[in-house]
Amino acid sequence: MSRRQDAAFARGDIGVDGEATEETREAAEVERARAREQFLAGKTWLGREFLTWLLWRSESSDALLEFHGEPVHVLFGGRLTLKGVTGDVIELTVKGTEAAYSKVNRFALEHGLLIHAAKLKLTLGEKEFDFTLDAQLLDIRSAKLPDLLTDDEDDRIQERLFLSERLGDLVQTVFIHFLELRRTPEWKNTIVPEILDWLRADK
Amino acid sequence: MPLLKGSVSLTRFRADLPHENAASQSERLLDALRLRAFEPIAVQGEEERAAGFVELENHTATDFSPTAAFQGDWLVFSWRVDTIRVSAAQLREELAAWSQAFENEHERPPSRFEKTEAKSALRKELRAVTPPTTKVYDVAWNLSTGTLQLFCLSRKVVDEIQAAIEKSFDVTLLPRSPQVLFDEQGLQDAHVKPTPELCWPGLTSMI
Known part of the structure; x- marks a missing residue:
C-alpha cells in the first residue's frame, strides 16, 4: 500500500483490499442524497442553471437586455460556490479575481457542478451594483449600492430605497428573461450546445 | 441599520x-x-x-x-x-459556589431537588442583571x-x-424565489425540467 492508502486504511476509509469501506460508501451516499434534496427543493436547480447561463452570457460584450431603456451588463467577481448532485465532489468554492472565467471553473461546470452562489457586478447604464446572489432564493447579499447623488439627509434614505429596489427589480427581470429562454426549444437546441462548447474550449 | x-x-x-x-x-x-x-x-x-x-x-x-x-x-x-441570554458558564459557576456553601452549612451535599430549585432561583437572579441583546x-x-x-x-x-x-x-407575502417566479410565469414542471447535459453530464438520470 502507498502512504496515502495507509493513512486511508488507518482512518477506516478503505479496507485491506483498498476499496472504500461500507461506512464511507454510505456516508457519501447520504451526502449525495442531501445534495439532491437541496437541488430539487424550491427549484434551486433552476437558480443554478440561471447563474451558470449568466456566466456564459457574461463572456459576451453584448448587453444582456435593456431595463428602463438602459443596457444591462454583468460580470462575475472574485468568488463562486458550485454545487452538484453526482460524483465525488458535491461542493466547490473558487476564489480569485478571474476565478469565474478560469479553466478550473469551466472544468468543474463541465462535470456537473453548477453555480450556486456568485459575486456579481451588474451595470445598468452608468450605475454599478456589486453583490452576491444565491440560486436557492435569489437573495441579494452584501450589495454595495452605487454612490448617492443627493447630499440631503432626508433624500438619502429615499435614494437608497430606490437603488435597492432597482437592484432587486433588475435581478428579477434578468431571471425572467432567462425563464423565457428556458421554455423555448432554443434552450435545448442552441444555447445548451453553445454553453457546452464554451466549457470545453481551450482543451 | x-x-x-x-x-x-x-x-x-x-x-x-x-x-x-x-x-x-x-x-x-x-x-x-x-x-x-x-x-x-x-x-x-x-x-x-x-x-x-x-x-x-x-x-x-x-x-x-x-x-x-x-x-x-x-x-x-x-x-x-x-x-436575554443567561451565560451557561456563569450559571454553572454560581451553582457550584452555592453547592459548596450549602455543603459547608449543612454538612451534606444538596439533593437533586434542592439543586434544581437553587438553579432556577440563580437563573432568575442572573436574568435580572443581564442586559438584553x-x-x-x-x-x-x-x-x-x-x-x-x-x-x-x-x-x-x-x-x-x-x-x-x-x-x-x-x-400575503410572495417571495421572489425561483419557484414562485416559475409559477407566476405559468411554467409547468412537465415542460421545464433540469437540463441533463448541465446537471449530470454523461449520465442518463440523476442517480
Whole structure:
C-alpha cells in the first residue's frame, strides 16, 4: 500500500483490499442524497442553471437586455460556490479575481457542478451594483449600492430605497428573461450546445 | 441599520394591499404597526425574548407617526428583537459556589431537588442583571409597486417577520424565489425540467 492508502486504511476509509469501506460508501451516499434534496427543493436547480447561463452570457460584450431603456451588463467577481448532485465532489468554492472565467471553473461546470452562489457586478447604464446572489432564493447579499447623488439627509434614505429596489427589480427581470429562454426549444437546441462548447474550449 | 448606510442584504417579496383611498390606507397601516409594536422584556418577568415593530430611525419609538413611517412611496419600519441570554458558564459557576456553601452549612451535599430549585432561583437572579441583546432588521414596503424588502437573510428571522406582517396587515407575502417566479410565469414542471447535459453530464438520470 502507498502512504496515502495507509493513512486511508488507518482512518477506516478503505479496507485491506483498498476499496472504500461500507461506512464511507454510505456516508457519501447520504451526502449525495442531501445534495439532491437541496437541488430539487424550491427549484434551486433552476437558480443554478440561471447563474451558470449568466456566466456564459457574461463572456459576451453584448448587453444582456435593456431595463428602463438602459443596457444591462454583468460580470462575475472574485468568488463562486458550485454545487452538484453526482460524483465525488458535491461542493466547490473558487476564489480569485478571474476565478469565474478560469479553466478550473469551466472544468468543474463541465462535470456537473453548477453555480450556486456568485459575486456579481451588474451595470445598468452608468450605475454599478456589486453583490452576491444565491440560486436557492435569489437573495441579494452584501450589495454595495452605487454612490448617492443627493447630499440631503432626508433624500438619502429615499435614494437608497430606490437603488435597492432597482437592484432587486433588475435581478428579477434578468431571471425572467432567462425563464423565457428556458421554455423555448432554443434552450435545448442552441444555447445548451453553445454553453457546452464554451466549457470545453481551450482543451 | 442597513437601509440607512453600508452594504445591504435583502429578501424580497411581493405584497399587494387591497385598493382603498390613500388617507384611510395610511391610517390603517400605521394602526397595524402599533398593534404589533415592540414591548421591552420585563425585568422581573420570565420571558427571555421580545419582538415587535419599531420606527426605522429610532428603535425605542413605537408611535409610528406619518413622518416617521412614510418615505415617499415607501412605508418603512424595523423589526426589533431583544434577547436575554443567561451565560451557561456563569450559571454553572454560581451553582457550584452555592453547592459548596450549602455543603459547608449543612454538612451534606444538596439533593437533586434542592439543586434544581437553587438553579432556577440563580437563573432568575442572573436574568435580572443581564442586559438584553438587541437586533434590528429594517423593512421597506413600496406601496405603489407592492415590493416589500426585508433587510435580512436569516431564514428564521425572515419567517418570523413575514408572519408578523401577514398577520398585522392582513396581506400575503410572495417571495421572489425561483419557484414562485416559475409559477407566476405559468411554467409547468412537465415542460421545464433540469437540463441533463448541465446537471449530470454523461449520465442518463440523476442517480
